[in-house]
Amino acid sequence: xxxxxxxxxxxxxxxxxxxxxxxxxxxxxxxxSDDELIFPSxxxxxxxxxxxxxxxxxxxxxFLMPYLARRRAALRALGKDGIRILRKDATARLAYxxxxxxxxxxxxxxxxxxxxxxxxxxxxQNQMFCVEWLIKLYEATDSDSKLxxxxxxxxxxxxxNPEAQSRLGHAYFSDGKLDQASYCFEQSLRYDxxxxxxxxxxxxxYLVRGEDEKAFDTLQKLVRINENHPLCHAELADxxxxxxxxxxxxxxVKKAELCGIKEPEELNRRxxxxxxxxxxxxxxxxxxSLYYRKIVPRDWKGSDNNVKQKEGDxxx
Numbered sequence: 010x011x012x013x014x015x016x017x018x019x020x021x022x023x024x025x026x027x028x029x030x031x032x033x034x035x036x037x038x039x040x041x042s043d044d045e046l047i048f049p050s051x052x053x054x055x056x057x058x059x060x061x062x063x064x065x066x067x068x069x070x071x072f073l074m075p076y077l078a079r080r081r082a083a084l085r086a087l088g089k090d091g092i093r094i095l096r097k098d099a100t101a102r103l104a105y106x107x108x109x110x111x112x113x114x115x116x117x118x119x120x121x122x123x124x125x126x127x128x129x130x131x132x133x134q135n136q137m138f139c140v141e142w143l144i145k146l147y148e149a150t151d152s153d154s155k156l157x158x159x160x161x162x163x164x165x166x167x168x169x170n171p172e173a174q175s176r177l178g179h180a181y182f183s184d185g186k187l188d189q190a191s192y193c194f195e196q197s198l199r200y201d202x203x204x205x206x207x208x209x210x211x212x213x214x215y216l217v218r219g220e221d222e223k224a225f226d227t228l229q230k231l232v233r234i235n236e237n238h239p240l241c242h243a244e245l246a247d248x249x250x251x252x253x254x255x256x257x258x259x260x261x262v263k264k265a266e267l268c269g270i271k272e273p274e275e276l277n278r279r280x281x282x283x284x285x286x287x288x289x290x291x292x293x294x295x296x297x298s299l300y301y302r303k304i305v306p307r308d309w310k311g312s313d314n315n316v317k318q319k320e321g322d323x324x325x
Contacts (some may be wrong), residue, residue: 083109086142100129108142116150136166156180164193171201178210187214203234205241212244216251224248239270246276250283258284 086108087094087101094101107122123146127139140163147155160180163173178193191214197207208231215224225248231241246261258280266273 079109079112082112100126100135103129104135104139104142107139107146111142111146111149116146119146133166137163137170140166157184168196169200171197171204171207174200175204175206175210178207182210182214187217190214205231205235205238208234209238209240209244212241216244216248221248221251237268239265239268242268243270243276246280247283250280253284255284 083105084092084095087105095105103122103126107119107126110116110119110122120143123139123143127136127143130136130139140159144156144159144163147153147159157177157180160173160177163170164177167173174193174197178190178197181187181190181193191211194207194211194214197204198211201207208227212224212227212231215221215227224244228241228245228248231238232245235241242261242265246258246265249255249258249261262273262276262280265276270276
């Protein structure tokens, strides 16, 4: 997209410059008599200088300034001593080329440079630096399989990093691999007992498995750590709604709203649907597919897709 914009702007600049010169030539040679020039030669020189300056400004703005900005950004990514590091460390130079290539949208080159830098890095910090930039690269290119490789690599390099464990856990959870995801979140809590995301994710896994009490205990721990966690209150609302406790479910919905949960209308619809489902009055809308693990009431008339989702979750 940036290349298209630059090309269009450059074309516009060329057209504008051509117009200036065309007008100057036309004005220079247009006259009421064959001997008289409307434009003096000095004026023609000024127009030519102005045109050249105009073109130079456009070229600097379109090409030189973005080039320098990308170089500076790639250099800043290496830290405050980036210039000194580049002079002494060949691995840093490879990483720098990879980062700069990402900023130029040259993704195959970026992957090549960063993988080379990762292979040569012999310090954990430098290895994690390369992996983090590979993650950004694969996120930009929607390479899910390569992203999973990066998350695993990060945990391999730094198993005591709770963030790395949580990211790998999230990837496993999204892929339906609940055992692996649970292990990663437990490891995350091992190194960071106050990791709210890990508690929240474990609670969701327990709910999917039907381990309601373990889910409730985990959410209670999270509330004690951060009582203003909107997603925690939303999950507690789900828990109470699944149990048919409308009063507590609505109380948790209010807490989630006070804590600033996004899309409170969707949360209210979901809770009302779950309460109706519990009372066998479900109309087939708004029930979250994540919790299709209970026995469906005989008179429930949901869609075939919802039934298939329920069966799939039971298998998990």
